[in-house]
Amino acid sequence: xxxxxxKNLAHSYLSRPSGxxxxxxxxxxxxxxxxxxxxxLGPSGCGKSTLLNIISGxxxxxxxxxxxxxxxxxxxxxxxxxIAQVFQFPVVYDTMSVYDNxxxxxxxxxxDEQTVKTRVNDIAEMLELTAELHQKARGLTADAKQKISxxxxxxxxxxxxxxxxxxxxxxxPHLKWMLRMQLKALHKKLNRTMIYVTHDQTEALTFxxxxxxxxxxxxxxxxxxxxxxERPQHTFVGYFIGSPGMNxxxxxxxGDEAYVEGCTIPLGQGYRGLSGSNVEIGVRPEFARLTNxxxxxxxxxxxxxxxxxxxxxxADFFGREVNVTVPDGVPISPDANRIVFDPAxxxxxxxxxxxxxxxx
Amino acid sequence: xxxxxxxxxxxxxxxxxxxxxxxSLEPGTLNVLLGPTLAGKTSLMRLMAGLDRPTAGRxxxxxxxxxxxxxxxxxxxxxxxxxxxxxAMTVYDNIASPLRLEGMSKAELDRKVQATAxxxxxxxxxxxxxxxxxxxxxxxxxxxxxxxxxAGLVLLDEPLANLDYKLREELRSxxxxxxxxxxxxxxxxxxxxxxxxxxxxxTATLSEGVVTxxxxxxxxxxxxxxxxxxxxxxxxxxxxxSVAKAGGKLLFGxxxxxSAHGMMATLKDGRYLAGFRPNHLRLEDGxxxxxxxxxxxxxxxxxxxGSESFVHVIHGEDRWxxxxxxxxxxxxxSTIKVHVSPEHLYVFDEHEQLVAAPEFAAAA
Numbered sequence: 001x002x003x004x005x006x007k008n009l010a011h012s013y014l015s016r017p018s019g020x021x022x023x024x025x026x027x028x029x030x031x032x033x034x035x036x037x038x039x040x041l042g043p044s045g046c047g048k049s050t051l052l053n054i055i056s057g058x059x060x061x062x063x064x065x066x067x068x069x070x071x072x073x074x075x076x077x078x079x080x081x082x083i084a085q086v087f088q089f090p091v092v093y094d095t096m097s098v099y100d101n102x103x104x105x106x107x108x109x110x111x112d113e114q115t116v117k118t119r120v121n122d123i124a125e126m127l128e129l130t131a132e133l134h135q136k137a138r139g140l141t142a143d144a145k146q147k148i149s150x151x152x153x154x155x156x157x158x159x160x161x162x163x164x165x166x167x168x169x170x171x172x173p174h175l176k177w178m179l180r181m182q183l184k185a186l187h188k189k190l191n192r193t194m195i196y197v198t199h200d201q202t203e204a205l206t207f208x209x210x211x212x213x214x215x216x217x218x219x220x221x222x223x224x225x226x227x228x229x230e231r232p233q234h235t236f237v238g239y240f241i242g243s244p245g246m247n248x249x250x251x252x253x254x255g256d257e258a259y260v261e262g263c264t265i266p267l268g269q270g271y272r273g274l275s276g277s278n279v280e281i282g283v284r285p286e287f288a289r290l291t292n293x294x295x296x297x298x299x300x301x302x303x304x305x306x307x308x309x310x311x312x313x314x315a316d317f318f319g320r321e322v323n324v325t326v327p328d329g330v331p332i333s334p335d336a337n338r339i340v341f342d343p344a345x346x347x348x349x350x351x352x353x354x355x356x357x358x359x360x
Numbered sequence: 361x362x363x364x365x366x367x368x369x370x371x372x373x374x375x376x377x378x379x380x381x382x383x384s385l386e387p388g389t390l391n392v393l394l395g396p397t398l399a400g401k402t403s404l405m406r407l408m409a410g411l412d413r414p415t416a417g418r419x420x421x422x423x424x425x426x427x428x429x430x431x432x433x434x435x436x437x438x439x440x441x442x443x444x445x446x447x448a449m450t451v452y453d454n455i456a457s458p459l460r461l462e463g464m465s466k467a468e469l470d471r472k473v474q475a476t477a478x479x480x481x482x483x484x485x486x487x488x489x490x491x492x493x494x495x496x497x498x499x500x501x502x503x504x505x506x507x508x509x510x511a512g513l514v515l516l517d518e519p520l521a522n523l524d525y526k527l528r529e530e531l532r533s534x535x536x537x538x539x540x541x542x543x544x545x546x547x548x549x550x551x552x553x554x555x556x557x558x559x560x561x562x563t564a565t566l567s568e569g570v571v572t573x574x575x576x577x578x579x580x581x582x583x584x585x586x587x588x589x590x591x592x593x594x595x596x597x598x599x600x601x602s603v604a605k606a607g608g609k610l611l612f613g614x615x616x617x618x619s620a621h622g623m624m625a626t627l628k629d630g631r632y633l634a635g636f637r638p639n640h641l642r643l644e645d646g647x648x649x650x651x652x653x654x655x656x657x658x659x660x661x662x663x664x665x666g667s668e669s670f671v672h673v674i675h676g677e678d679r680w681x682x683x684x685x686x687x688x689x690x691x692x693x694s695t696i697k698v699h700v701s702p703e704h705l706y707v708f709d710e711h712e713q714l715v716a717a718p719e720f721a722a723a724a
Contacts, residue, residue: 043524044495142397172396172551177596177681181672185661188692199524206663206670226687229666241666243529286667305533307557308581309639309683328639329720 002068002160002193004032004055009064011050017062024050026217027063032210034069035191039208043199043240046214049165052197056163057081068160081160084153088166090145094138098129101137102151109156123151126186143175147182154186161193168203180206201241213237229284230345235352238282244312244323246347247288251281253348256357261318263297268344269357277350285312285323287345292333296340297322304332315339361387361422361512363408363545368417370403377403379570380417385545387512390536390561392577393549395592399566401549405515408547409436421512434513437506441518443499445490451477451501452486458509476508479538496527503535507542516548520555532558553595557581565592582721587633587712596638596670599680601655603634603707610634610702613676616653618702623716632715633708638683640704643671643696652699659696662689673698 011025020026025047032038040048053059055066057078065074073081084105092101102120111119124130127147132140137148146167153162168176184207187194198204204211205225213221213228213236221233232238238246251258251265253274258265258281265281290301290313299315299322311332313324322339326332348355363385370378378400385391393401406412407419413428420426426434437458445454455476459469477483480500490498499519506514520528536559539546550556556563556577563581564574565588572589573580584590590598604611605627610618620627645652657673657680664670669688673680673696682698690696707716 043526173553173595174396174591174597181661181663184663185672185692188661199526201525202665205665225664225666227666240526245526284667305558305560306578307554308578309637 003034003070004161004193004195005065005067005070006030006032006051006055007065007067009051009054009061009066011054011059011061011063020217023217025054025061028219029064030212030219030222032193032195034193036209037187037194037196037207039196039198039204039211040214041198041201041204041211041240042214047217048197048214051214052163052165052195055161055195056083056085082156082158084156084159084162086146086149086153086162086164086167088169090142090149092137092145092148095136097134097136098124098140098148099133101148102129102133102155105152105156119155119157123155126154126189127151127182141175143171143179146171146179150183150186154190154192159192161195164194164196166198167196168198168200183207201243205241213240215240231347231354232282233354235280235282235349238284238347242284242286244285244325246282246284247322248280248282248349249317249320249322251279251348253279253281258346258348260297265297265341265346266343267346267348267357269359271348271355271357274348274350274355278352280349280352282347282349283341283345285325287342288322288324288339289342290315290324290326290332290336291338291340292335293338293340296338298337299339301336361543361545362420363513364420364423365407366418366420368407368414368419370407370412371415377569378407378414381571382417383564383571383574385547387545388540388543390539390546390548390559392556392559392561392563393547393566394551394553394556394563395566396551399592400569401566402517403569404566404571405438405517405547405549408513409438409515410434435509435511436513436515437509437511438515439502439506439517439519441521443502443519443522445498445501445505447490450487450489451482451493454490454501455482455486455504455508458505462509472508472510476504479507479541480504481534494527495523496531499523499531503538507538510542510544512544514542514544514546516546518549518551521550528555529558536560553581553593556593563593565589567592583714583717584706585714587635587708587714590635590706590708594637596681596683598635598637598706599641599678600633600635601675601678603632603705605629605632610705612653612655614656616655618651618653621702622719624702624705624707627707627715631710633712635706635708636700636704638670638681640700641680641682642699643682643684643688643690645697645699652701654697654699656695657698659690659692659694661692664689671698 006028008029010023010027012023014022042048054061065072103116106116124133196207212219215236221237228241235248249260251260253271256267256270297317299317301315303314305312309328311326315322365381365383367380367382369380395401407414410429410431418425418427455473520531560577563577565572567588573585581593606629608620610620655675657675660672662669662671664687669684671682704718709715
């Protein structure tokens with residue numbers, strides 16, 4: 001297992017990049033700790049696959065280095081990096097038994113059959129594959145095959161990191177639950193460095209200790225799921241994490257109050273010197289509530305989407321959509337015409353980046 | 361315009377792909393086919409389209425028997441998961457392509473293309489080629505082509521499955537509005553329960569070639585008439601526990617008991633299966649407000665989304681999930697207490713038929 005240092009790393013697919021727009025991956029310098037689980041999250045084209053390919057050795061970075069425990073591996077081919085990879089589509093030998101599939105990486109490296117047996121049995125136990133060990137892989141379901149791919153990555157002891165590239169995309173939702181839960185439990189048990197690429201926020205948030213959110217070649221935030229939810233550093237993070245995403249409204253901010261379309265919104269903190277920039281407030285739908293009092297933003301409720309365990313209220317505020325979530329069982333008044341935000345949960349953004357306030 | 365399936369079956373060799381199924385789909389409705397891979401969603405759509413002929417039973421279109429009439433001779437549009445556009449044509453020509461086959465006047469064609477593009481928010485992209493568009497715009501182009509010819513039946517087979525999560529979320533909330541303006545019958549296949557809930561309309565749940573229930577989407581979610589439907593239509597999966605009814609009591613494995621209220625009071629004594637949704641399994645008891653059932657369980661792992669936690673636990677042989685607000689991470693392997701109110705229990709009999717639904721479900 002290894003610590004991974006992405007040292008002044010950047011990548012352009014062009015031979016003479018002339019500016020930031022020419023970089024698929026803009027400059028980053030991160031140290032990823034040994035034994036932790038990281039998720040790279042972002043939309044198509046954000047640079048997450050470029051970064052994964054640099055770590056796995058499919059791509060040589062145009063600038064900077066990748067260090068595994070201090071050793072520069074930037075120019076080593078994949079097979080010399082002692083990493084394991086799990087892809088979107090399971091890679092298994094159909095004609096081999098589950099046992100032989102799991103044993104393959106060990107036998108390849110010349111381990112004796114006794115060691116092979118011990119490790120394969122251990123891994124099969126953890127992945128709940130013991131009953132299928134002597135079946136042929138052919139005919140198994142997609143999720144069982146994906147477990148074999150995963151097991152092949154875990155069965156080797158000296159692996160610097162395990163990389164996952166959209167591993168649950170082809171798995172049905174109800175099996176996804178099971179596999180995700182087992183993967184998480186395995187990580188907790190084995191403490192291997194794991195890097196998981198996905199566009200699915202639920203997968204990223206539930207899997208990772210640290211989620212790395214990427215947008216347009218930049219890492220816009222790296223943090224715990226709770227950080228990303230409560231304090232999105234960039235409005236893109238607010239939008240991308242959460243369903244629906246954070247409400248963002250252009251505002252004027254003075255001290256501990258924000259003004260939006262002539263309405264006053266109390267803030268949990270004080271802010272100074274924000275007059276010159278492009279200022280916005282950001283509030284998650286979870287921290288907004290509907291009322292019909294005198295305080296808050298005047299709105300017209302356009303639609304209520306009942307999605308079982310909660311309702312999403314879509315309201316119009318001077319031509320902009322503002323969303324509120326209401327837990328199942330909480331009634332929605334037909335007279336609701338105002339939205340009130342929890343002051344402590346209102347974040348302030350200048351030029352799309354968060355501004356830290358001072359105690360009011 | 362009604363599409364009716366009458367006792368339609370599809371058998372290939374010894375495999376039954378579709379068990380006898382009768383469904384009636386009304387004009388202007390969005391009908392979701394919800395079920396896991398291989399449950400029969402695509403098979404059922406192909407029967408509706410006339411791409412396959414049923415082994416037995418009839419397909420009726422506006423009362424007329426169209427069984428076995430091929431798709432080309434009927435006014436049907438299909439959109440697949442792998443969205444298909446003509447890469448060399450502009451978005452305009454892509455949308456216009458089905459109309460050109462009909463030899464319509466230029467003015468009429470232009471009017472229809474413009475109206476459909478407007479509906480699908482593609483007006484600014486009409487001169488571009490598909491590869492210059494985002495994935496969501498490409499799929500909207502494919503949807504526009506399906507809508508433009510005014511087909512009476514539009515079949516969508518997991519149309520958003522290949523899109524990014526966030527794009528999917530946006531299109532899901534737009535799609536019901538596109539459809540409500542058309543008047544056609546829409547059939548939409550998905551494996552994802554939350555997608556069915558976001559789309560609304562009606563839902564048919566499928567399990568192993570059987571349509572287990574067909575009704576308004578929320579009604580199916582709130583009143584699953586069988587345990588099979590409950591399993592298909594829950595995300596995360598519904599939790600189950602066996603229960604015995606004896607006299608006025610419900611008795612659980614470790615001495616827990618609750619008075620049998622409402623519909624449960626009328627059940628005859630015997631063994632049943634109780635189900636409850638993960639958001640109703642709590643880490644704190646009701647604080648005396650209600651007679652909560654408490655279970656000692658072992659923690660497998662917690663998943664935290666930032667606003668909510670999924671706490672996975674094992675109760676005897678059963679795997680349960682508790683979905684709670686906030687960040688909760690009890691130690692893995694530790695034993696904790698979890699709680700559920702009897703008011704949130706669905707009770708199924710030995711044939712897995714619903715025999716008592718919670719009151720909140722009846723009220724919905």
